[in-house]
Amino acid sequence: MSKISYVRTEMLSQQPAPAGEVGVVGWLRQNLFSGVFNTILTIVAGAALIFLLYETLPWFLNSTWNAQSLSECREINDGACFAVIRERFNQLMFGFYPSELYWRPIVAFLLLFIALAPILIDTVPKKLLIFTMIYPAIMYLLIWGGSIWGPIAIIAGFAAGVAAFMFVDKLAGTLAAIIAAVVVTLAWMLYAVVPVSDALIGILDIGLQQVPSNKLGGFMLSIIIGLTGIALSFPIGIVLALGRQSDMPIVKMMCVGFIEFVRGVPLITLLFTASLLLGYFLPKGTTFDIVLRVMIMVTLFASAYMAEVIRGGLAALPRGQYEAADALGLNYWQAQRQIIMPQALKISIPGIVSTFIGLFKDTTLVSIIGLLDPIGLTAGIRADMAWNGIIWELYGFIALVFFIFCFSMSRYSMYLERKLKTGH
Amino acid sequence: MSEAAIDTSKMKVSDEVAIQITNMNKWYGDFHVLRDINLTVNAGERIVVCGPSGSGKSTLIRCVNRLEEHQKGQIIVDGIELTSDLKNIDKVRSEVGMVFQHFNLFPHLTILENCTLAPIWVRKTPKKEAEEIAMHFLEKVKIPEQALKYPGQLSGGQQQRVAIARSLCMKPRIMLFDEPTSALDPEMIKEVLDTMIQLAAEGMTMICVTHEMGFAQAVANRVIFMDAGQIVEQNEPKEFFNNPQNDRTKLFLSQILGH
Numbered sequence: 001m002s003k004i005s006y007v008r009t010e011m012l013s014q015q016p017a018p019a020g021e022v023g024v025v026g027w028l029r030q031n032l033f034s035g036v037f038n039t040i041l042t043i044v045a046g047a048a049l050i051f052l053l054y055e056t057l058p059w060f061l062n063s064t065w066n067a068q069s070l071s072e073c074r075e076i077n078d079g080a081c082f083a084v085i086r087e088r089f090n091q092l093m094f095g096f097y098p099s100e101l102y103w104r105p106i107v108a109f110l111l112l113f114i115a116l117a118p119i120l121i122d123t124v125p126k127k128l129l130i131f132t133m134i135y136p137a138i139m140y141l142l143i144w145g146g147s148i149w150g151p152i153a154i155i156a157g158f159a160a161g162v163a164a165f166m167f168v169d170k171l172a173g174t175l176a177a178i179i180a181a182v183v184v185t186l187a188w189m190l191y192a193v194v195p196v197s198d199a200l201i202g203i204l205d206i207g208l209q210q211v212p213s214n215k216l217g218g219f220m221l222s223i224i225i226g227l228t229g230i231a232l233s234f235p236i237g238i239v240l241a242l243g244r245q246s247d248m249p250i251v252k253m254m255c256v257g258f259i260e261f262v263r264g265v266p267l268i269t270l271l272f273t274a275s276l277l278l279g280y281f282l283p284k285g286t287t288f289d290i291v292l293r294v295m296i297m298v299t300l301f302a303s304a305y306m307a308e309v310i311r312g313g314l315a316a317l318p319r320g321q322y323e324a325a326d327a328l329g330l331n332y333w334q335a336q337r338q339i340i341m342p343q344a345l346k347i348s349i350p351g352i353v354s355t356f357i358g359l360f361k362d363t364t365l366v367s368i369i370g371l372l373d374p375i376g377l378t379a380g381i382r383a384d385m386a387w388n389g390i391i392w393e394l395y396g397f398i399a400l401v402f403f404i405f406c407f408s409m410s411r412y413s414m415y416l417e418r419k420l421k422t423g424h
Numbered sequence: 425m426s427e428a429a430i431d432t433s434k435m436k437v438s439d440e441v442a443i444q445i446t447n448m449n450k451w452y453g454d455f456h457v458l459r460d461i462n463l464t465v466n467a468g469e470r471i472v473v474c475g476p477s478g479s480g481k482s483t484l485i486r487c488v489n490r491l492e493e494h495q496k497g498q499i500i501v502d503g504i505e506l507t508s509d510l511k512n513i514d515k516v517r518s519e520v521g522m523v524f525q526h527f528n529l530f531p532h533l534t535i536l537e538n539c540t541l542a543p544i545w546v547r548k549t550p551k552k553e554a555e556e557i558a559m560h561f562l563e564k565v566k567i568p569e570q571a572l573k574y575p576g577q578l579s580g581g582q583q584q585r586v587a588i589a590r591s592l593c594m595k596p597r598i599m600l601f602d603e604p605t606s607a608l609d610p611e612m613i614k615e616v617l618d619t620m621i622q623l624a625a626e627g628m629t630m631i632c633v634t635h636e637m638g639f640a641q642a643v644a645n646r647v648i649f650m651d652a653g654q655i656v657e658q659n660e661p662k663e664f665f666n667n668p669q670n671d672r673t674k675l676f677l678s679q680i681l682g683h
Contacts, residue, residue, distance in 0.1 A: 323491055324528035328542035328594065329518030331510070338541060342532050422532055422574040 069386035084387050085397045091381075092397070095217015095372045101145075101209065105220050108142040111135065112227070120412065133158075136231075143216070143224065147207035149200040153193045161185030174333045213291040217372030219401060224291070225373075226360040229298040233359065234352070236299065237306025242336065244311055255307070262304035268365055270297040275369040294366055302359040309355055313348030314340065346420045353413035357406045374398045437645060440467040441500075442598055442629045443488060448497035450480075450487060457483050458494070459653045467597070470630045472640040472661075475650035476676060481633045484650070485600045488631065489520045502597055518546050521591030525603040527583045529575035535562065535586050536571040539593045547594065554593070561589040565619050581612025585619050592623075599623065601632040635680060641665065649673045 021030075032042045062079025065086055073081035085092070094102060115135035118128040137151035164184040169177035216224070243255030262270075274293040317340060325335035345352070367376030378394050381387050387394075443465040450458040457480045465471060473481045486492040487499060490506050490513045499506045501516045530538050539558035543549040549557070562568045565585035567578075575583055584604055591599060601620065605613045617639050624630060624643040634640070640647050640661050647664040649657040649672075657670045665681075668674045 318526075318528075320524060320526055320528035321530065324522075324524065324530070326491060327489055327517055327520075327522040327524075328590070329514050329546045330542060331514055334545045338545060339530055343530075346532065420532070422576055 070388065070390055080393050081390060082393050082397075084381065084390050084393055088377075088381055088387075091218060091377060092374055093218045094220050095377065096215045097211060097217070097220065098215065101211065104142045104145070104208070104211075108139045109220075109223070111138060111142075136228075139224075141208060143211070143220075144213070145208035145210040147197065147201050147205060149197040149207075150193070153197040153200070154189070156196070157185050157188035157193060160188050174331075213289050216291060217377060218374055221291070221366070221371060221373045222360070222363045225295055225298055225363045225366065228295045229302045229359045229363075230356050232299040233302035233306045233355075236303040237310055238341070240303060240307035241310035241314060244307065245314060259304045259307050262300055263308070267298070267301050267362055268368060270301055271365060271369050273297065291371070294369070294371065298359065298363065301362075302355060305355045305358070306352065309348050309351035310344060312351060313344035313346075316347050317343055346417075349413050349417050349420075353409055357409055360405060360409075361402060374401070436627065437466050437468045441465070442467045442469070442502060443631075444498070444500040445488075446498045446500075448487065448494050448499055450483060450492065450494045450496075457653050458487070461497070461655060463648070463655065465598075465629065465631065467629050468627050469646065470624045470628075470644050471632070471646045471648060472644040473631060473633045473648045473650060474635055474637075474640070474676070475656075479650040480653040481650045482602050485522075485602055485631050485633055488598075488600060489517050489522055491522075514546075518542075518594055519596055520598045520600060521594060521596035522600045523584070523587050523591060523602065523604045525606050527575070527580070527587045527607075529583055529587055529590070531575050534572050534574055535567070535578070538575065538586060539590045542590070542594050557595075558589070558593050561592045562586070564592070564622075565589045566615075579612060580608045581615045584608065584612075584616045588616075588619055588623070598629045598631070601630065601634065603633050603635075605634065605636055637665070637681065649676065651676075 019025075033039045059079050062077045063082050064073045064076045064079065065082050067073040067076060067081065067083035068087070070081055070084070073083055090099065090102070094105060097105065112135070114128070115132040117124045118126055118132055134155060137155050141148060141151050161181040161184050165177045165181035167177075168180040240255050240259055243251050244259065246252045246255070271294060274297040275290060278288065278293055321339055321343065322335065325339040330338065364373055364375045367373050367379075370376070372380075375398065378398070381394060382390060441464055443463070445461050445463040448458060448461040449456070461484060463484075473484065475481050483492055487494050487506075488501060493508075494506075502519050504512050504516050506513065506516060529535075530541070533541065536555060536558055539562065540549075540551065540554040543554040543557060544551055547554075559568055559571065562571055565588055567582055567585055567589075570578055570582060570586070575586065578586065588604075604620070605616050608616060613636070617636060620630070620632070620639065621643055632639070632644075644661050646658055647661050648655055649664070649668075649670070651672050657664070657668065657673045659668075664673075665677065668677055
């Protein structure tokens with residue numbers, strides 16, 4: 001028996017890891033040369049990298065930035081001809097927006113960061129959210145111009161909706177309040193915006209010079225469509241995801257129907273509907289801006305995807321979270337707001353950001369219905385005698401700008417995930 | 425277990441009825457989970473429900489705060505009958521605390537926020553006052569120093585004590601415990617049971633689904649044994665353990681006390 005008896009008299013203290021497992025040598029050994037196969041892979045990959053740089057570096061190093069045409073480029077140097085980007089930069093950014101008014105989209109773009117700050121960074125005072133809420137109207141006014149009363153009348157419509165929500169919420173509960181808010185807002189938009197703004201213009205006509213939609217283009221257009229889609233598809237997606245999980249059969253049926261239909265058709269068919277068919281369905285005389293129509297279609301399309309991504313997050317939450325919220329006496333909306341959504345959205349962050357990125361890149365499809373986003377503009381630039389034959393530099397630049405935007409979104413989402421991680 | 429230390433002076437059962445369940449039946453689809461349950465719980469009573477798994481004991485207490493819906497019969501909690509009326513359900517839920525097997529703390533909120541959430545949103549307590557109440561109960565369950573941590577940073581026993589404190593912050597008149605120690609390491613069971621014993625000593629009305637027979641003997645004034653969706657036997661703990669009548673009860677007790 002005494003053979004198996006053992007009593008520890010002294011606890012062991014922590015020892016440093018053996019040399020060669022830590023530091024640069026350790027890192028190299030673990031990551032690049034951990035075995036024969038990995039060593040071969042490292043060497044092959046290294047060779048491929050060197051070959052790639054050998055082939056492309058001269059193209060970059062011998063590039064030309066100052067030239068009037070492709071042939072002039074070729075005369076100066078045999079590398080890349082980035083002169084096209086320099087030459088057409090304004091067009092790629094703003095389309096055919098009047099050049100004396102460039103300050104307006106630039107101001108709108110700068111204000112965008114102020115509007116986003118309280119949403120993206122939690123040390124920014126929440127009072128700035130008021131600015132975020134009126135930002136869409138400011139952006140509209142700056143980009144499209146026109147009288148200031150139109151956007152103000154639309155803000156008033158949303159304010160009326162909020163007022164209706166608060167009033168009905170006290171009387172008849174949250175669901176009735178949401179319905180009331182939607183009805184009041186829609187009614188205002190359809191019947192009050194035009195007469196009210198017309199009346200106000202009659203009294204005092206102030207505003208900015210109007211710029212028609214067909215002048216918009218370039219990355220400005222991509223950002224406008226992408227941003228509106230992102231900002232609107234998120235709340236609509238949440239509502240659709242909740243609706244799909246609802247106990248109320250009609251609500252559920254409508255949400256499932258919408259999601260499955262919109263997700264089941266290609267975006268391009270929706271865009272064609274927006275550009276061609278919608279004109280037939282709308283009453284005669286209603287002018288409905290093409291960019292606005294495209295924004296609505298892109299938003300609806302992204303909402304369906306968003307709804308499914310968020311539903312995934314909802315499904316991943318353990319039942320116990322719902323039960324604990326119920327057991328504490330929280331009502332449905334309180335439980336959603338305080339317990340369910342914060343966790344479900346956190347789980348869905350990678351999917352949500354993927355959808356955002358996909359949506360932003362999909363804005364290039366509007367070139368097919370004739371809008372002049374960067375891709376739409378390339379056709380014109382390449383048709384120009386001066387730049388006929390240019391491919392890599394132009395598309396490469398557009399790809400790079402898209403990459404910068406999408407990569408930023410991706411990095412932000414990773415930061416957000418790290419920040420919201422509360423476990424071990 | 426520290427049975428000797430329990431002060432039973434406050435553990436008085438009043439005549440006031442806290443929960444009245446009459447001829448209650450529940451089905452999951454075709455499956456008849458609860459059959460003709462009749463149970464009256466007076467204020468201040470401490471009831472332990474035990475039985476084999478699948479006997480419907482968890483379902484029974486989950487019917488008391490309407491986490492599960494019953495199809496037949498009547499449940500009256502604190503004078504309010506549970507029907508499909510959502511306002512009544514929320515009212516009952518705010519008076520009835522519940523502690524779950526898997527704690528179900530809200531992982532995205534700190535311990536303090538877990539405790540203040542329901543008082544702030546349901547009871548409309550001002551934030552500062554809610555925090556004072558929360559700290560009071562966190563001290564009571566002996567973890568005030570963890571208030572600013574997240575649930576994921578606490579041990580199982582600590583999490584379960586937070587869950588108890590979270591329920592207490594709503595100042596409930598009745599507490600339901602659904603196997604509160606089944607998911608805990610042996611070393612942590614005692615700290616949770618001690619908290620529950622303390623609660624019992626203060627006169628809380630409690631229904632506990634548990635297999636901690638030591639706890640049942642120490643604080644329960646009634647033990648209920650369930651099998652196949654029915655109440656098979658109920659008695660004072662001493663009689664229940666020393667002199668079980670039903671064969672199923674005898675078998676069950678021999679299984680869990682036998683080793």
